[in-house]
Amino acid sequence: MSEIKLIEVPKWGLSMEEGTVAEWLVEEGASFSKGDLICEIETSKIANQLEAPFDGVLRRVVAKAGETLPVGAVLAVSAEAAVSDAEIEEFLAGIGADQVPAPAESGRSPGGQPTVAQPDLESSPPAPAAHESVPATGAATGSRPRPGATIVPDALRGRTNGDVFATPHARRLADELSIDLARVTGTGREGRISVADLHDSIRAAGGTVAPPQSPTRSGVPGRSFEDDTAVPATPVARRLAASLGINLHDCRATGSRGRVCEADVREAERRFRLQPEVVAAPEPAAEAEFETIPFTAMRRAIGQRLQESKRSAPHFRLTADLQIDDLLALRTKINATVPAVKLSVNDFVVKACAAALRKVPDVNVQFDEATQSVLRYASADISVAVALPSGLITPIVRGADGKTLAEISGEVQSLVTKAKTGKLTADEFQGGTFTVSNLGMFDVREFDAIINPPQGAILAVGAGQERPVVVDGQVVARTMLTVTLSCDHRVIDGALGATFLRELRRFVESPALMLV
Amino acid sequence: MTEKYDVLVVGSGPGGYVAAIRAAQHGLRTAVVERDRLGGICLNWGCIPTKALLHGADVAHTLANLRPLGFSASGVKFDMGRLVEFSRSVSGRLSDGIGYLMKKNGIDVVRGSARLLDKGVVAVTAADESVSEYRADHIILATGARPRSVPGVVPDGDRVWTYFDALVPSELPKSLLVIGSGAIGVEFASLYNDLGTDVTLVEVAPQIMPVEDAAVAGHVRRQFEKRGIRIHTGASVSELTVGTNAVTVAVRSADGTIDESTVDRVLVAAGIQGNVEDLGLEELGVEVDRGFVTTDQWCRTTAFGVYAIGDVAGAPCLAHKASHEAVLCVDRLAGADHVRPLDRDYVPGCTYARPQVASLGLTEERARATGRRLQIGQFDLQASGKALAIGEADGFVKTIFDADSGELLGAHMVGPDVTEQIQGFGIARSLEATADDLAEVVFAHPTLSEAMHESVLAALGRPINM
Numbered sequence: 001m002s003e004i005k006l007i008e009v010p011k012w013g014l015s016m017e018e019g020t021v022a023e024w025l026v027e028e029g030a031s032f033s034k035g036d037l038i039c040e041i042e043t044s045k046i047a048n049q050l051e052a053p054f055d056g057v058l059r060r061v062v063a064k065a066g067e068t069l070p071v072g073a074v075l076a077v078s079a080e081a082a083v084s085d086a087e088i089e090e091f092l093a094g095i096g097a098d099q100v101p102a103p104a105e106s107g108r109s110p111g112g113q114p115t116v117a118q119p120d121l122e123s124s125p126p127a128p129a130a131h132e133s134v135p136a137t138g139a140a141t142g143s144r145p146r147p148g149a150t151i152v153p154d155a156l157r158g159r160t161n162g163d164v165f166a167t168p169h170a171r172r173l174a175d176e177l178s179i180d181l182a183r184v185t186g187t188g189r190e191g192r193i194s195v196a197d198l199h200d201s202i203r204a205a206g207g208t209v210a211p212p213q214s215p216t217r218s219g220v221p222g223r224s225f226e227d228d229t230a231v232p233a234t235p236v237a238r239r240l241a242a243s244l245g246i247n248l249h250d251c252r253a254t255g256s257r258g259r260v261c262e263a264d265v266r267e268a269e270r271r272f273r274l275q276p277e278v279v280a281a282p283e284p285a286a287e288a289e290f291e292t293i294p295f296t297a298m299r300r301a302i303g304q305r306l307q308e309s310k311r312s313a314p315h316f317r318l319t320a321d322l323q324i325d326d327l328l329a330l331r332t333k334i335n336a337t338v339p340a341v342k343l344s345v346n347d348f349v350v351k352a353c354a355a356a357l358r359k360v361p362d363v364n365v366q367f368d369e370a371t372q373s374v375l376r377y378a379s380a381d382i383s384v385a386v387a388l389p390s391g392l393i394t395p396i397v398r399g400a401d402g403k404t405l406a407e408i409s410g411e412v413q414s415l416v417t418k419a420k421t422g423k424l425t426a427d428e429f430q431g432g433t434f435t436v437s438n439l440g441m442f443d444v445r446e447f448d449a450i451i452n453p454p455q456g457a458i459l460a461v462g463a464g465q466e467r468p469v470v471v472d473g474q475v476v477a478r479t480m481l482t483v484t485l486s487c488d489h490r491v492i493d494g495a496l497g498a499t500f501l502r503e504l505r506r507f508v509e510s511p512a513l514m515l516v
Numbered sequence: 517m518t519e520k521y522d523v524l525v526v527g528s529g530p531g532g533y534v535a536a537i538r539a540a541q542h543g544l545r546t547a548v549v550e551r552d553r554l555g556g557i558c559l560n561w562g563c564i565p566t567k568a569l570l571h572g573a574d575v576a577h578t579l580a581n582l583r584p585l586g587f588s589a590s591g592v593k594f595d596m597g598r599l600v601e602f603s604r605s606v607s608g609r610l611s612d613g614i615g616y617l618m619k620k621n622g623i624d625v626v627r628g629s630a631r632l633l634d635k636g637v638v639a640v641t642a643a644d645e646s647v648s649e650y651r652a653d654h655i656i657l658a659t660g661a662r663p664r665s666v667p668g669v670v671p672d673g674d675r676v677w678t679y680f681d682a683l684v685p686s687e688l689p690k691s692l693l694v695i696g697s698g699a700i701g702v703e704f705a706s707l708y709n710d711l712g713t714d715v716t717l718v719e720v721a722p723q724i725m726p727v728e729d730a731a732v733a734g735h736v737r738r739q740f741e742k743r744g745i746r747i748h749t750g751a752s753v754s755e756l757t758v759g760t761n762a763v764t765v766a767v768r769s770a771d772g773t774i775d776e777s778t779v780d781r782v783l784v785a786a787g788i789q790g791n792v793e794d795l796g797l798e799e800l801g802v803e804v805d806r807g808f809v810t811t812d813q814w815c816r817t818t819a820f821g822v823y824a825i826g827d828v829a830g831a832p833c834l835a836h837k838a839s840h841e842a843v844l845c846v847d848r849l850a851g852a853d854h855v856r857p858l859d860r861d862y863v864p865g866c867t868y869a870r871p872q873v874a875s876l877g878l879t880e881e882r883a884r885a886t887g888r889r890l891q892i893g894q895f896d897l898q899a900s901g902k903a904l905a906i907g908e909a910d911g912f913v914k915t916i917f918d919a920d921s922g923e924l925l926g927a928h929m930v931g932p933d934v935t936e937q938i939q940g941f942g943i944a945r946s947l948e949a950t951a952d953d954l955a956e957v958v959f960a961h962p963t964l965s966e967a968m969h970e971s972v973l974a975a976l977g978r979p980i981n982m
Binding site: 335338339341409410413417420421423424 | 852
């Protein structure tokens with residue numbers, strides 16, 4: 001295989017779309033072995049270390065620490081010492097540079113992307129103008145060679161015989177392209193022929209050179225090369241893109257009427273890192289002072305998921321005041337009696353939710369947008385929202401309906417600690433059928449929460465407080481807990497949500513029911 | 517509002533401070549409570565200061581044996597006070613180092629005595645009697661241990677010592693009777709003997725160093741007796757009377773005979789007991805068994821969110837066992853991968869007397885009791901070039917393998933610098949190396965550790981140099 005290999009952003013878990021390079025663990029120029037830790041990558045929810053997929057020498061770090069890249073994007077280049085820096089440069093430039101594919105969700109798949117693994121061969125050189133006059137409409141180019149194809153002029157064709165001083169790379173490429181190396185001029189030390197020399201000769205003889213496709217790239221598209229004149233874009237974006245050499249197909253389109261706007265081009269520029277990020281010099285005077293804190297992968301995930309939820313799921317909310325004096329008494333008694341158990345009010349709430357979901361399984365659902373169907377789950381997998389300094393994560397107590405309070409409590413504490421140390425596995429926080437979010441420790445009386453997609457409902461839990469309530473015409477003090485259920489109206493109607501809350505009240509106010 | 521931590525560690529010895537650092541490395545908000553000096557017994561009153569005194573004893577031994585190498589020295593004076601000062605300065609420096617490590621890792625140091633108030637709640641009483649409360653999801657007890665008392669023998673800090681007193685004597689005692697011959701008792705017996713004190717060692721078990729292999733203990737006994745240390749095994753102190761200038765001690769042997777003597781000082785080194793008092797353990801349901809907190813393989817106690825590591829969690833009471841449990845306990849609660857429970861049989865034990873003793877795994881007696889087919893090899897340092905060259909060819913290396921699996925079951929070493937060599941067997945054990953693997957290792961020549969290789973070859977029935 002090729003001595004030039006790429007190290008790419010891996011895909012850890014189904015929901016992983018991008019990763020942020022936290023730290024390089026191998027320095028440029030250092031060699032590494034398969035299984036060595038290459039760098040640390042932070043994803044939306046976990047930080048993990050990337051193991052080298054093969055032995056090699058880290059020749060070029062493409063993604064610097066702190067940069068966020070989509071899955072499959074190039075992190076670094078590995079090559080043997082025999083491969084020159086120039087060859088690496090050329091390789092990188094060829095695969096669409098120090099950069100990355102357009103994000104899959106952009107919806108504009110780059111159809112004109114060269115997908116052939118082998119370079120296209122043409123026996124005769126077309127007119128040099130051919131590959132420049134790409135139809136302005138971006139329509140199919142018919143039988144004409146694609147602009148990306150390598151075209152070897154007849155002048156070079158042949159089979160290399162005998163002793164020619166060339167790099168192994170150049171020799172292999174010459175064989176593939178049926179080029180006689182004797183017809184190529186070497187510019188390396190003592191006239192050694194490099195891949196670059198080969199390409200120069202092809203161009204000099206009137207041929208064209210395709211952007212090479214790396215055989216070690218795992219099916220990841222490079223940058224787009226096709227015509228982008230038909231892509232809707234603002235004039236500023238179009239001009240900026242042209243000056244930066246960015247294809248508009250590679251930009252998101254967040255501008256008005258679905259157009260690519262300036263910010264989208266800037267974002268693509270950052271992704272491709274055509275230029276180092278320009279840090280604006282601080283204004284000398286009168287500017288309000290602020291600090292720019294780049295989004296972490298986790299912040300971005302929270303933003304994307306919850307914005308999506310709030311936008312697409314029609315939320316409605318149901319609020320109930322639950323009396324928890326009996327629950328607190330039971331909790332005190334259990335905690336005082338059993339050394340190995342320490343139950344929190346939230347543990348009871350999680351258990352009560354699980355029990356209520358078992359009674360009202362139509363709330364234990366996820367919405368499957370693709371198939372426009374409701375997925376009703378047999379097991380109550382309760383996501384528990386955990387606040388972290390860096391954001392929020394929702395580890396899951398799986399099958400909470402079948403677990404005892406003590407099991408739930410032990411599991412929650414373990415999950416919370418793992419969330420803080422970044423050691424949660426994908427299985428421990430992805431999925432879930434219902435979420436409990438508790439802000440009681442902050443003395444919040446009540447709040448409502450945004451549904452954790454694709455779940456159907458979330459319960460927001462406030463602080464247990466002594467409040468005056470009327471019992472049999474008398475005002476008396478009771479400890480009350482206000483909970484608010486947010487439901488996705490596409491899958492849960494008002495009466496159904498209310499039924500769930502009625503069951504929840506039954507368990508919370510008669511906690512003995514949770515023990516049987 | 518009370519401070520809330522993810523992890524709160526009680527005690528800053530080699531268990532506690534390591535646990536705190538490991539927790540901080542995991543990104544957990546961590547505090548450590550210490551009622552005395554940072555570093556615990558190990559740094560301040562144990563491993564480290566005794567090594568400084570033993571270093572002085574080694575110099576005394578060297579000075580006494582200059583002649584064969586052609587040297588002679590006269591007018592050599594010894595000031596016990598200066599040696600103690602050196603020992604204390606080493607401890608002080610290391611204790612300051614712990615303070616630096618805590619700061620570097622962002623760990624809060626809380627000064628005072630901790631007590632568990634409730635699950636997840638700790639009260640700390642400071643020196644000025646003020647009480648602060650702290651909350652923590654995980655509370656790690658690393659409170660260590662202290663000398664165990666012997667009936668009828670009450671340490672008074674003057675005539676009757678514990679190791680605390682033996683580390684800071686105001687003058688070199690003329691004679692010393694040591695009760696107990698574990699690592700602590702043997703080290704003090706050896707160092708005071710080298711410094712010129714007349715030493716008697718009393719052990720209740722049938723052999724000195726009761727946890728060590730019988731051959732090793734026998735070897736040390738012979739070496740000690742050659743140096744003039746009187747040893748009573750199977751014996752106990754039946755009567756002890758503290759006078760103004762001396763202590764009268766009656767030692768009763770197994771056969772009932774009583775040996776009465778008068779000594780300058782008595783050192784009680786008959787084991788240690790866990791610091792389990794005044795921590796609120798009983799109220800919280802933390803089980804304590806024979807003076808030590810009961811824990812499972814992940815260092816969890818019987819109470820929710822409470823862990824115990826190191827000496828307070830039971831034998832072997834060694835600093836490196838505490839540090840290992842610290843990392844194990846924290847990694848486990850943090851959800852780290854590849855956490856393995858500790859096999860307490862394979863914690864190496866080291867005694868820094870002259871001769872040094874280092875061992876790992878089962879003694880020959882315990883290995884035989886397993887009923888497995890054994891391969892046992894022993895190599896004597898009399899046949900070691902390096903040992904002869906440095907004039908310390910007394911000692912041996914003994915290795916015990918399972919004949920069927922090739923597994924290293926035990927390694928027992930006595931002689932110069934064996935405490936630095938035992939790690940080789942530790943690595944072998946940890947990597948599950950067989951006797952054949954060890955036989956294939958190239959050992960550098962001439963080294964003391966070649967004896968390790970020869971011992972393995974002997975176990976395989978093919979030694980070269982004997």
